[in-house]
Amino acid sequence: xxxxxxxxxxxxxxxxxxxxxxxxxxxxxxxxxxxxxxxxxxxxxxxxxxxxxxxxxxxxxxxxxxxxxxxxxxxxxxxxxxxxxxxxxxxxxxxxxxxxxxxxxxxxxxxxxxxxxxxxxxxxxxxxxxxxxxxxxxxxxxxxxxxxxxxxxxxxxxxxxxxxxxxxxxxxxxxxxxxxxxxxxxxxxxxxxxxxxxxxxxxx
Amino acid sequence: xxxxxxxxxxxxxxxxxxxxxxxxxxxxxxxxxxxxxxxxxxxxxxxxxxxxxxxxxxxxxxxxxxxxxxxxxxxxxxxxxxxxxxxxxxxxxxxxxxxxxxxxxxxxxxxxxxxxxxxxxxxxxxxxxxxxxxxxxxxxxxxxxxxxxxxxxxxxxxxxxxxxxxxxxxxxxxxxxxxxxxxxxxxxxxxxxxxxxxxxxxxx
Numbered sequence: 001x002x003x004x005x006x007x008x009x010x011x012x013x014x015x016x017x018x019x020x021x022x023x024x025x026x027x028x029x030x031x032x033x034x035x036x037x038x039x040x041x042x043x044x045x046x047x048x049x050x051x052x053x054x055x056x057x058x059x060x061x062x063x064x065x066x067x068x069x070x071x072x073x074x075x076x077x078x079x080x081x082x083x084x085x086x087x088x089x090x091x092x093x094x095x096x097x098x099x100x101x102x103x104x105x106x107x108x109x110x111x112x113x114x115x116x117x118x119x120x121x122x123x124x125x126x127x128x129x130x131x132x133x134x135x136x137x138x139x140x141x142x143x144x145x146x147x148x149x150x151x152x153x154x155x156x157x158x159x160x161x162x163x164x165x166x167x168x169x170x171x172x173x174x175x176x177x178x179x180x181x182x183x184x185x186x187x188x189x190x191x192x193x194x195x196x197x198x199x200x201x202x203x204x
Numbered sequence: 205x206x207x208x209x210x211x212x213x214x215x216x217x218x219x220x221x222x223x224x225x226x227x228x229x230x231x232x233x234x235x236x237x238x239x240x241x242x243x244x245x246x247x248x249x250x251x252x253x254x255x256x257x258x259x260x261x262x263x264x265x266x267x268x269x270x271x272x273x274x275x276x277x278x279x280x281x282x283x284x285x286x287x288x289x290x291x292x293x294x295x296x297x298x299x300x301x302x303x304x305x306x307x308x309x310x311x312x313x314x315x316x317x318x319x320x321x322x323x324x325x326x327x328x329x330x331x332x333x334x335x336x337x338x339x340x341x342x343x344x345x346x347x348x349x350x351x352x353x354x355x356x357x358x359x360x361x362x363x364x365x366x367x368x369x370x371x372x373x374x375x376x377x378x379x380x381x382x383x384x385x386x387x388x389x390x391x392x393x394x395x396x397x398x399x400x401x402x403x404x405x406x407x408x
Contacts, residue, residue: 037245037246041245049404182394183237190386201253202246
């Protein structure tokens, strides 16, 4: 837990306040679970600040993340009812994005991913949200479905005060280079190593 | 993201179902933020399962964790109002534990920590909750305020189906040895290295 010590005073022409309030581009990577979980934990802090939150879930998942989705969207409903916290929008790839009418039986993952990224670009340009989770977004980058240079240029030059967290294994070096905060989740020990399978409430 | 592959089939006399449903003892350690954040993200999944959740926050903190506390206790209030999700109880050390009447001006951290651990033991024995976050609990262990052998024996032999997540730096080797799941959060890059201070909504 960093206690607010600053190791270096940068020569960037910014005041402490400007520097403090610079919006964050974070990457959660590494081979271990906890990348998305920590991003959704951060979303709880963003919700508490009243910031509108958008999640773009880039890997189709029947049950993984359903707990986080239900809890976070419940917080979003609480906001609608009481004004407490912030708005929450949860977009899912695979069964058709929330904003998209197209729900074909023929799924083109590359096109879906490109469509998701195009929406993120529109939302960032419109400053639609204060906190973005681009969940498992490293994979479409790795697979070439979205262009890493376009991603980094868009994220680095996003307007206003929009915090962005990208999760997923094997984050692209160009993205890591551009990020302000990069955390790697490392496995020390996992119950699946001892033959235990995933369980309800823990893994999803 | 483990996809459910099992690397080893253990020779422990348990059926797959018994093994799958074995309650989890997890440790989030390492020098980087995300340890508690990921634990609170897991609590969202537990809430979605309707499990009663208890958080014991072992390090006094004026503002850190306030976002998670507000969001998680908001989910707890939602449960009380609608029956959705699970109950949430948040205990804080330092200003006097929630269950304790004693709120003296003379704070004895060691006694506070021992009192918190005694309550956890009572709650585990009573199977009072389904999901426990023992937040920053590695520190009172490191400082000798609670006995690591007592902690490990109690956690390993806890009755019923109670999941426990312990967070904090420098987890004791005996605790790591006893845990089912151990994740280390490693820093790749942190904005404080570049002179940026902690900011609202991101660090708390």
